Amino acid sequence: MNIHEILEQLKEGKISVHEAEKKIKLLAIEQVENIAKIDIGRETRKGVPEIILAEGKKDKEILEIAKTTTHSIGRAIISRLKEEQIRELEKLSKEEGLKIKIYEKAKIVTLSTEDFKKEMNGGRVGILTGGTSDIPIAEEVIAIAEEMGCETYYMYDVGVAGIQRVFDAVKYMIERDIDVLVVVAGREGTLPTIVASLIDVPIIAVPTSIGYGHGGKGKSALLTMLQSCSLGIATVNIDAGVAAGTVAALIAKRVARFRKKENDNKV
Numbered sequence: 001m002n003i004h005e006i007l008e009q010l011k012e013g014k015i016s017v018h019e020a021e022k023k024i025k026l027l028a029i030e031q032v033e034n035i036a037k038i039d040i041g042r043e044t045r046k047g048v049p050e051i052i053l054a055e056g057k058k059d060k061e062i063l064e065i066a067k068t069t070t071h072s073i074g075r076a077i078i079s080r081l082k083e084e085q086i087r088e089l090e091k092l093s094k095e096e097g098l099k100i101k102i103y104e105k106a107k108i109v110t111l112s113t114e115d116f117k118k119e120m121n122g123g124r125v126g127i128l129t130g131g132t133s134d135i136p137i138a139e140e141v142i143a144i145a146e147e148m149g150c151e152t153y154y155m156y157d158v159g160v161a162g163i164q165r166v167f168d169a170v171k172y173m174i175e176r177d178i179d180v181l182v183v184v185a186g187r188e189g190t191l192p193t194i195v196a197s198l199i200d201v202p203i204i205a206v207p208t209s210i211g212y213g214h215g216g217k218g219k220s221a222l223l224t225m226l227q228s229c230s231l232g233i234a235t236v237n238i239d240a241g242v243a244a245g246t247v248a249a250l251i252a253k254r255v256a257r258f259r260k261k262e263n264d265n266k267v
Contacts, residue, residue, distance in 0.1 A: 047253065048246055049147060052078045059085055063092055066111055070098055074116035077147055079140065079242055081107045106139035106241070110147060122260060123150035123252025125245075126178035128169050128195065130159035130185030133210045138184045140241025141206070141248065148249035150256075153178060160190050170198045179255040180248045184241070186210025189221025196230035202251060205235040206244045 003024060010020040050069060054062050062078065062085060069076035078089065086102060089109050093100035101110045112118075125145040129138045135156055142152045153176045158169040173181055181199065184206040185191040192205035205228070207221035215223075218238035225235040236243045 047148070047250060049075065049077055051144070051242060052076060054078055054081045054085060059088055063088060067092060067096060070096070070111045070113060075110060075112040075118075075147075077108065077110050077144075079106075079108045079143075081109060103139055103143040105136050106143045107136070108140060108143040110143075118147065119149050120151070121149040121253045122256035123148075123249060123254075124176060124178045124180075124256070125150045125152050125248045125252050126173040126176065126181040126201075127152060127154040128158055128173075128181065128183045128191065129154075129156045130183075130187065130189075130191045131210065132157050134184045134186055134208045137206060137208050137239055137241040138182070141182045141184065141245035144242050144245030145249045145252070148246070148253065150249045150252045158191070159185065159187075160194060163194075166191070166194055167198070170195060173201075174199060179252040180204065182206060182244050182248050184208060184244075186218060186221050189224040192225055192233050192235075193228040193230045196228065196233050201232075203233045204244045204248055205233050206241060207235070207238045209239050 006015075006020055006023045009015045010017065015023070050073070052062070052065055052069065057065075062081075066076045066078055066089060081089070086107070086109055089111065090100060090102075092098070093111055097114065099112045099114065099116070101112075103109070125141070127138050127141050129135055138154065138156065142154060145152050153173065155169045155172055158165040160166060178201060180202050181195065182204045183192040183195050186208035187210060189205070189207050192203055196203050205225040207218045207225055209218040211217065211220060222235070222238055225233065234247070236247070
């Protein structure tokens with residue numbers, strides 16, 4: 001049961017105010033067999049869904065947490081999965097009668113109940129990558145932004161090694177009138193700086209662990225993005241596609257809300 005259903009029961013007189021308050025408190029945190037405490041009220045409270053990190057968890061724990069979360073709030077998002085764990089979640093979805101969506105490159109899976117409906121908010125998130133090696137992290141951004149109700153537009157392999165590709169990519173994003181742009185790049189990480197000099201939307205820079213030798217594994221890219229002389233860039237940690245997707249979706253969602261209000265006032 002979610003908070004909307006509780007309020008509907010209260011409205012219809014099926015439960016008392018005291019009972020409704022008690023149910024809402026119980027919604028705040030749900031414990032899964034002493035494994036994890038799931039913050040199932042997070043999306044209602046702050047607009048960000050609970051995202052289950054698979055890294056460091058046993059396969060059985062992932063399945064149990066995913067099942068409990070899905071049945072409690074209607075949906076579960078699981079990130080950083082291994083291939084065999086994705087196949088196990090496919091089996092679970094069939095056994096429990098759940099819908100499943102697999103973001104293969106991002107290694108993210110969402111499970112949802114048959115009656116769960118994702119609300120689209122009209123936010124527009126753009127995503128660019130420097131190279132094809134950066135795509136898995138970009139796909140994390142896409143998965144989270146879409147699950148938070150935003151439209152996504154992306155172009156891959158537009159790195160500065162072929163500077164003409166950058167101009168085409170920026171033109172594409174301007175034409176889509178995006179609200180925020182996530183730029184994902186490894187190696188020396190200069191792509192966000194160049195893009196920021198060409199476009200008037202907030203940019204979230206994501207350094208990836210592509211690169212080797214001195215300053216490799218994303219360190220050079222991270223430092224370049226932090227030291228960028230182009231204003232309007234915020235930088236997340238190395239390979240932090242989920243974090244970037246979350247911030248981008250929150251920005252885009254808020255922009256979309258005010259855009260809708262402005263359009264409604266014109267009518």
